[in-house]
Amino acid sequence: MPFELTILGSSSAIPTSTKYPTAQVLNVHERFFLIDCGEGTQIQLRKYKFKLLRINRIFISHLHGDHYFGLVGLISTLSLLGNKNDIHIYSHSELKDLIQGQINYMKSEMEFEVIYHPLNFKKPQIVFEDEKISVTSFPVKHSVPTCGFLFREKKKLPNIRKEMIEKYQIPIKNIQAIKEGADFITESGDFISFNELTIPPKEPRSYAFCTDTAYFESIIDQVKEVDLLYHEATFRNNKKELANQTQHSTAEQAATIAKKANVKKLLIGHFSNRYKETDGFLQEALAVFPETFLATEGNTFNIKQTK
Amino acid sequence: MPFELTILGSSSAIPTSTKYPTAQVLNVHERFFLIDCGEGTQIQLRKYKFKLLRINRIFISHLHGDHYFGLVGLISTLSLLGNKNDIHIYSHSELKDLIQGQINYMKSEMEFEVIYHPLNFKKPQIVFEDEKISVTSFPVKHSVPTCGFLFREKKKLPNIRKEMIEKYQIPIKNIQAIKEGADFITESGDFISFNELTIPPKEPRSYAFCTDTAYFESIIDQVKEVDLLYHEATFRNNKKELANQTQHSTAEQAATIAKKANVKKLLIGHFSNRYKETDGFLQEALAVFPETFLATEGNTFNIKQTK
Numbered sequence: 001m002p003f004e005l006t007i008l009g010s011s012s013a014i015p016t017s018t019k020y021p022t023a024q025v026l027n028v029h030e031r032f033f034l035i036d037c038g039e040g041t042q043i044q045l046r047k048y049k050f051k052l053l054r055i056n057r058i059f060i061s062h063l064h065g066d067h068y069f070g071l072v073g074l075i076s077t078l079s080l081l082g083n084k085n086d087i088h089i090y091s092h093s094e095l096k097d098l099i100q101g102q103i104n105y106m107k108s109e110m111e112f113e114v115i116y117h118p119l120n121f122k123k124p125q126i127v128f129e130d131e132k133i134s135v136t137s138f139p140v141k142h143s144v145p146t147c148g149f150l151f152r153e154k155k156k157l158p159n160i161r162k163e164m165i166e167k168y169q170i171p172i173k174n175i176q177a178i179k180e181g182a183d184f185i186t187e188s189g190d191f192i193s194f195n196e197l198t199i200p201p202k203e204p205r206s207y208a209f210c211t212d213t214a215y216f217e218s219i220i221d222q223v224k225e226v227d228l229l230y231h232e233a234t235f236r237n238n239k240k241e242l243a244n245q246t247q248h249s250t251a252e253q254a255a256t257i258a259k260k261a262n263v264k265k266l267l268i269g270h271f272s273n274r275y276k277e278t279d280g281f282l283q284e285a286l287a288v289f290p291e292t293f294l295a296t297e298g299n300t301f302n303i304k305q306t307k
Numbered sequence: 308m309p310f311e312l313t314i315l316g317s318s319s320a321i322p323t324s325t326k327y328p329t330a331q332v333l334n335v336h337e338r339f340f341l342i343d344c345g346e347g348t349q350i351q352l353r354k355y356k357f358k359l360l361r362i363n364r365i366f367i368s369h370l371h372g373d374h375y376f377g378l379v380g381l382i383s384t385l386s387l388l389g390n391k392n393d394i395h396i397y398s399h400s401e402l403k404d405l406i407q408g409q410i411n412y413m414k415s416e417m418e419f420e421v422i423y424h425p426l427n428f429k430k431p432q433i434v435f436e437d438e439k440i441s442v443t444s445f446p447v448k449h450s451v452p453t454c455g456f457l458f459r460e461k462k463k464l465p466n467i468r469k470e471m472i473e474k475y476q477i478p479i480k481n482i483q484a485i486k487e488g489a490d491f492i493t494e495s496g497d498f499i500s501f502n503e504l505t506i507p508p509k510e511p512r513s514y515a516f517c518t519d520t521a522y523f524e525s526i527i528d529q530v531k532e533v534d535l536l537y538h539e540a541t542f543r544n545n546k547k548e549l550a551n552q553t554q555h556s557t558a559e560q561a562a563t564i565a566k567k568a569n570v571k572k573l574l575i576g577h578f579s580n581r582y583k584e585t586d587g588f589l590q591e592a593l594a595v596f597p598e599t600f601l602a603t604e605g606n607t608f609n610i611k612q613t614k
Contacts, residue, residue, distance in 0.1 A: 017354035039380040047324035073346040
């Protein structure tokens, strides 16, 4: 089952003709979670062949325009496409005041509701979960209230080895208990251990998203050992002071968080358009954390099951 | 002096990966008027090398999202770029309620005001003029109140033929009067006619923009004999009934308006994305009005001075 991230936008506040503001899609088992929704997100979704009607949960880190100005356009298009699924938005509570007027203006033709889920900017909180995944928001450090998001697969139960069912004549009624950790005693009184009967489940995969944020060590605990971490890198080290003033990070700082959190891979993005190329960001981060990659429009990062 | 139109977006309500929603820039003597501002307009402006800081008058035909969702992003970017010129928006009065909340959210950092000029949807009205140009709004026929816009150069005064000044020893104090139509009597009493003394001014150039609208013959009087008419053509003739229901036009209808108004050139756009190509629109319009062109992203139409 896929667990893969596609980058729709990599620019910071001012987009360019090739760099869109922040937006990403996480495909978790063919469910599509949209993370931030800068202007032009619907155009990027089409460009990279996503079905707009599959989007119904949207996570907005904070209320700077480059992270949400694409919402009303996307919602309008969903309405025109005949969408009937409610759209759930996880964001600062003020978002509703900012966009609901525009939504009301088109509402007579909408066959779905927009449901707002306010985030908690004081402490981590599970904001969504189902049988397959949980999404946790956690505060980061920016000039306005901002959350990161951690997407983590739920741990599955182990599978029974099919050959064992026949070998030990295990009744169907015992299967669930064995999956949950029980051993088995055969009719003849032999003790068969849980470990012999089952195949361990795959390790849950995880993705964490942190933008916009200053260097903030509280993030480390939240993203510890994730398979993939996106951490903003608006500036390079030559603008460390400016990063600090504007509550953004440098590429080196993003890599330092990745290293301290012992994540498997790091993606950096949200590049300031004062830099004409992005290789310098990569070089700076690689010096600290070798498994760093650039979050560039259209790139997909597939998190494979490792065991 | 240039009088030229650049197309930033040609799609109807649902943009695609290559077609942006409606937006155009009219360059009148190096003043840049933005006409409609769909999502992604700021990205298109950059793509086609316009200086965002040169934009400060924006004309919004109506409040369907594909004609104004790019406004807040553009205003946000203007603020980040350090713009200090007030931004004038000519639109339905309700626009302010729809977007001002988002503008207020960023306002502490803005060094300019957004000034709203409400349009009149009952009758034509001059909404802007200076010494070089006038802009007139006029109602068209759509499912919500919608205006077209007519941009017309002001008629200049004629120039004095320089050689005449010397020949007849014309004093400087008489020049303005001659330009305004006076004849001249020399010291020796000879009568020199205005026509002999002056070179006629160039004919004023004009551009009219009509979207979204059903076939509506009242438009004809407003756009009579303009150099360039943009008229929406959302559908082809095979969807004439749907055009009628949704208060849009077919390519043939757009061409019929152009023909009846005796305009010089017609541009068609606002193409429904149900059509996979645009040549069919062009063929349909050319059959009625031979000087028809497609309004396609990035195309510039230069209106030359003819005499």
